[in-house]
Amino acid sequence: MGPTYSHFYDEPLNLVRGEGVWLFDEQGNRYLDCYNNVVSVGHCNPNVVKALSTQAALLNTHTRYIHENVVRLAEKLSSKFPEKLDTCIFVCTGTEANDLALQMARVVTGNYGAIVTDAAYHGNSVAIGAMDPDRKVEVGTEWLETFEPPNTYRGPHGDGEDLAEFYANEAGKAIDRLSAKDIDLAAAMLDLSFDSNGILIPPEGYLEKVTDKVRAAGGIVIVDEVQAGYCRMGDYMWGFERYNVDPDIVTLGKPMGAGHPVAAVVTTREIASKFADIDSYFNTFGGNPVSAAVAEAVLDEIDAKKLLESATEVGAHLAAGLEKIKQRFRFVGNVQGSGLFWGIDLVKDPSTKEPMSRQELRHITTLLKNEGVLMGSTGRYGNCLKIRPPLVFSKENADQALAAIEKTFEKMES
Ligand SMILES: Cc1ncc(COP(=O)(O)O)c(C=O)c1O
Structure with a gap:
């Protein structure tokens, strides 16, 4: 295996079984999983496993x-959207x-530029990968500008009024920086959980204002x-539903x-048709009958279990x-998030507000593991639990x- 692999713990966990919210290692120790969103409907969900194995035993081909x-x-998924x-177009990964x-976005707008929030990760x-400024591989990013995310605890605009306006202006400034290079905007790509910024909930009206600026510049909004x-953030199935504006493309x-x-692009018929006029797109595994059966079973579980x-x-x-x-604890700077997605800024x-170090966070997640609970770390400085x-x-x-x-925090205090 390549040397790019890394593990969460100095003594890596060897997990051998999962069930619901529980994970078990080779010694039979049980851990409460507070980290893994992928297994949204629970580890080894029996209905998902059944859908997968039944279809795998029958046929697996492709969308030709x-x-x-x-x-x-496609029908079930799009019924969950405005x-x-x-x-829908099915692919295999978020990337x-x-x-x-x-x-x-580039085909539909005829433009090339893009903006993303600083430290965002999109694949x-x-x-x-070029959208992540922390990546060291040189790929040429003149078409990209990053802007300040709406961090009301750490950001430059404090926690006063007009924050939506201030932070939307940051997006506007990024568009201006592209223009100064003679690059027109194709898209803004936004992760509305701001996971890699420590999980942020933007001020009310933020997405509406950013969308106005993006569309005025001839670009489209990819959420x-x-x-x-x-359902991750609670209240709504999708993060963008918290706002009074619909994106142009959702991934x-x-x-x-x-x-x-299994992954997907969900968009308007108009955008998908304009793209199809210019380019065809085939993904060998995207939308195969087994993946489709699994993704449908996940949606059914969400509905049936009222998740x-x-x-x-x-x-x-x-x-x-x-x-x-x-x-209770002085070193907890802020608690940010919603639903079942939280960041504790330490x-x-x-x-x-000097952030705790990445090493300290690694120590904290190890102590938590020793308590039988799995959590992770995130944020611009890696200091958010x-x-x-x-x-x-x-x-x-x-x-x-x-x-x-x-x-764990008591131990950190002593
Ligand atoms: C917000 C976001 N977008 C996209 C991706 C990339 O997804 P994948 O690893 O399936 O390519 C990730 C992965 O962590 C992500 O967090």
Whole structure:
């Protein structure tokens, strides 16, 4: 295996079995999974496994032949979106979905430039990987400008009024910087959970204002729902529904297949048709009958188990517990997020907001693992403790997670 692989823990976990919110290592130790959003409907969900194995035993081909599974999936999926977002194209990964979305934006607008928030992660292809300024591979990024994300705790605009306006202006300035290079805007790509910025909830009206600026410049809005989608943030199925504006293209991934590689671009018929006039697109594995059966089973589970309602309710319970933890420990700078997606911004000193180091976060996640709870870290400085459990997380699970955080933070204090 290549040397680019890295593990979360100095003593890597060898996981051998999963069930619901639980993971088991080779010694039979049980861990509460507070990290893995991909298995949205629970590890080894029996209905998803059944859909997968039944179809795998029957037929697996590709979209050069017709198959009812992929049509049924497209219908079910698009029924979860505003009416105008009625067209689906299936791929295998979030990177592929974003890469295709960018290609579509360029074809449809005739422009080349793109803007993303600073430190955003949208995937790892040549084009999409270039959007992550931390990547060291030189790929040529004159077509890209990054802008300040709406971080109301750490950002330059404080936490006063007009924050939506201030932060939307940051997007406007990025568009201006492209113009100064004679590059017109094709798209803004936005992860509305701002995962790699530590999980942020933008001020009210933010997406509307950014969208106005993007469209006025001739670009389109791509919302990357790989993290924020599939009920993750509570209250809504998709992150963009929190705002009063519909994006032009939505990309999906990770939780869509509960561990099986399936992803999608959802857009308007008009955009998809304009793209098809110029280019054809074939993806060998995208939308195959097995992947389609799996993705449909995930949607069915979300509905049958009322996982949106559950993510909202359990999320509120978790939020209340995290707030108490914030009050108790000095080094908790901020608690940010919603639903079942939270970041705890940990600081060396609350007055300076100097971030805790990545090593300290690694120590904290290791202590949590020793308590039988798996969490991660994220954020511009790697100092945010990341909580993002499967959607089948209960209030009881949340209480266990909160108790483990408290116990770990007590150790950090002493
Ligand atoms: C917001 C977001 N978009 C896209 C991707 C890329 O998805 P994939 O790893 O399936 O290519 C990720 C992966 O972490 C992500 O977090």
